[in-house]
Amino acid sequence: MRRILSIILENEPGALSRIIGLFSQRAYNIDSLTVGTTDDKSISRITITTQGSEKILEQITKQVNKLVDVLKILDLTEVSHIERELILIKVTANNEKSRAAVTRVTDVFGGSILDMGKTTYTLQLVSSTEKLASFIDSLKNETDIIEVVRSGALGLNRGDKALRV
């Protein structure tokens, strides 16, 4: 089962590797990971997406919460939440046909063209992880993909609920 874990923790060196270690120790793969400071510079927020057995993920969640640097952890998949991910893609766009097709696909998905090279376009899309996957598939039907980079999922509670210290 796919999980999105939101963790807020002290912005200290080493804190991230303590969390990652709990996954790697169990040979659990992290599908995506994003880290950044928040409005409060002393606090970092991590979003991890992973999948695996519910029992083991529950144990990992408890272990993360137990780490001295960790302030709070929330399994976003258990609550009503908003999820977004950013993707940047460089694709071949070296003739009229491919340029038009790439522009059309990007428009349909609500993305934007950030840069144009002699033979390439660089595209951006912010959406759900699922929609990003279809964006990639649709582009593949029209042209060649040269490079992909994704931010990893970010998420927040819906409504007035918040994960704060």
Next chain:
Amino acid sequence: MTNKKMSGAALVIRALKELNIEYIFGYPGGSVLDIYDALFVQDDVKHILVRHEQAATHMADGYARATGKVGVVLATSGPGATNCVTGIATAYMDSIPMVVLSGQVPTSLIGDDAFQETDIVGCSRPIVKHSFNCRDAHKIPEILAKAFYLAASGRPGPVVVELPKDILNPALEFEFSMPTDIKMRSYNPSKKGHPKQIKKAAQTILNAKKLVVYSGGGVVLSNTSEQLTHLVESLNSPITNTLMGLGGISGTHPNFVGMLGMHGSLEANKAMAGADVILALGVRFDDRVTNNVNKFCPNATIIHVDVDPTSISKTIHAHIPVVGDLATVFSQLQAEIDSSELQIDRASQEDWWRQINNWRDQKCMSYSKDSQKIKPQTVIETLYKVTQGDAYISSDVGQHQMFAAQYYPFAKPRQWINSGGLGTMGFGLPAAMGVKLAFPEKESVVVTGDGSIQMNIQELSTCMQYGLPVKIVSLNNRSLGMVRQWQDMVYSGRHSFSYMESLPDFVKLAESYGHVGIRVDKIEELEPALTKAMSIKDRLVFLDINIDETEHVYPMQIKTGAIDDMWLKKGVKA
């Protein structure tokens, strides 16, 4: 009053003094020379020079287990620090409060593969409660205050503090300032149990027909042995202890049914399997207790109290989880039970005790004494007799450890010192040395074997230097007994590398370090030798006891079976 300024190295020692640290166990080296120089010019903190850093960690660990205080280790960077890793893991697995101060190469060289550089914080990350990379000298006292607070509070554990050489520099001086009250917003170990859960637990306990109390190392660590004994007596329930929990209630208490688990008693494992309610206190349902988790106590409602939420429902689902410090939870629970209108069903309880006494009558701990060879069980029973049950027993790991756990009833908590979680051979001797330092007037005995003792035997030298008259009871079977036992039982008797060839003459070895060595070959020599050893108060005595190498530890759980599926003797199932 203006504070006298001092170097980073002096700040370390001053902070240890403020924290009332009596002993540190260590070994000098390049990166910590400034700390050693600061140690040299004061008398408040005593330093014990070991012969190997692993032994320093076990000494600090034994000291911590016996006293409840934090054990402190000082090691140099690189090999000094990596030698501590086994000892840190040992303390981590058994939740022992320990602070390891590790040197590090100067900040400017970190990451350059400098001489004696190791990322010890990285190496030890999965086996510490927390760790600190100290990078500012003026923060040393604050970081040490936090390290000791973390090590000792909540579920205790080891904390590593890395100190690069440049921040210890005697040429740079700082004011000493140490926080008296440590607060960390991200660390708030729970104290009180949730009142609703306590109420539920009390009702379930009082409605039980076949209650068993199953207590572990948490009772020892939280100093709640009296509350435990009071609770058990007020309920008149049977109680079993884990290997780590022995002494939590007196081993001779009439309600005590023995240790449970892999080498537990028949009555303890049967009682667990037959229970309708299990009150689990400061335990973690270790695989050496449960046997096959899918067959574990199917009829029992499980109440699990622990200070660490990660221990609860980790291997066995807890029907009534209670997160809290045992010291507080015991008073909550006792108050709830005492004020409840519910009454224990005494008739069912009598039936339950009758059943348990039937299991007891099978005398699972009896063993054959008809051989000419000395039986290991007899050695432990004689040791109990000669020390009147009053010695601190530190054990190594293997058959002798199980025999000690089974045949030496511990009257008090902290009397039994063993590496239960990690199972570290080489733990016993240094641990017993830490105990002896803490309680010089008490008898500190190591129960060991010819395999384990050789894993830290160099500490015989440290014993001589500091005059530590521990008593070593070595059950010599010329074998790695527990390995051999498994090879006998599971590998058709193929004794692959479990035979110790070229053993030293342990008597002469002890003598060469300046100690007393006694060899015991015959059963009639055993009690006089043990008596003589205990009568020598000012010297270390090494008893090399030639025991029956064919003896196995029984009872023993049958692999993949339920908790009470056990071998009672060779070929005899329970």
